[in-house]
Amino acid sequence: MTSVSIDKLDQLPLLILYAINATDDKSVNKIHLQKIMFQTMKVLKVDPKDVGYRPHHHGPFSDKINEEKNSLESLGYLEEKNDVVTIPDSVVSEVSTIKPPSEEIGYKIKTMAEYLSSLENKELLLMIYSDDQNNNNGEYLENSDIIEEILGKRIPIATRMYRAKKISLERASELAGMSINDFENELIKRYGVAYVD
Numbered sequence: 001m002t003s004v005s006i007d008k009l010d011q012l013p014l015l016i017l018y019a020i021n022a023t024d025d026k027s028v029n030k031i032h033l034q035k036i037m038f039q040t041m042k043v044l045k046v047d048p049k050d051v052g053y054r055p056h057h058h059g060p061f062s063d064k065i066n067e068e069k070n071s072l073e074s075l076g077y078l079e080e081k082n083d084v085v086t087i088p089d090s091v092v093s094e095v096s097t098i099k100p101p102s103e104e105i106g107y108k109i110k111t112m113a114e115y116l117s118s119l120e121n122k123e124l125l126l127m128i129y130s131d132d133q134n135n136n137n138g139e140y141l142e143n144s145d146i147i148e149e150i151l152g153k154r155i156p157i158a159t160r161m162y163r164a165k166k167i168s169l170e171r172a173s174e175l176a177g178m179s180i181n182d183f184e185n186e187l188i189k190r191y192g193v194a195y196v197d
Helices: 011-021 030-043 063-075 089-095 103-117 121-136 147-152 154-163 169-176 180-191
Strands: 027-029 079-081 084-086
Touching: 011 030, 011 063, 011 089, 011 103, 027 030, 030 063, 030 084, 030 103, 030 121, 063 079, 121 147, 121 154, 121 169, 147 154, 154 169, 154 180, 169 180
Parallel strands: none
Antiparallel strands: 027 084, 079 084
16 A cells, blocks of 8 residues: 555656556566656656756666655555566556556657567667767766677677567667668678568
8 A cells, every 4th residue: 555645646756657557567677767767758858857867877867766766665656676666566556547748648658668678778778878879979878887888789789689670670770880781781691681570
């Protein structure tokens, strides 16, 4: 049982709950939660800095999001175990009543949260790092202690994502830092074929 009813929560904790609830397992690891909320701010056309996002060890991180997560745990809306944040079964039906700012925004957040939560950490970080380099000149990457590791493996990560049908050929070539033609050649070199069925 929660100590505060859902209609008494502010918008940010409601968005956190809405995004986690959109995932298949009603759970995400802590890295994914930070990146999902970073992308949620973009969906809402809110500057991530307005909710405290800054460069951190694994890319964009917000202390405010972390504090709201901790607050939701103390209220009984979230549980954390082994770095995985979960909506307890006892409150899933209550959390499912949360309404997004609009149907369109709700759809975008749900789609994005479902997709990002399905990615492995390295896949997620490659997407975040690549997008940040392309769109923000790497503004959120300066303190990352694994950026070299992730970007150093960008081609094998992107090829695996493409072959697993997680991303399109165009997106894979972008994440790999290659032209589509060069990426197709890389696929042929690695797998003997450029396309997946």
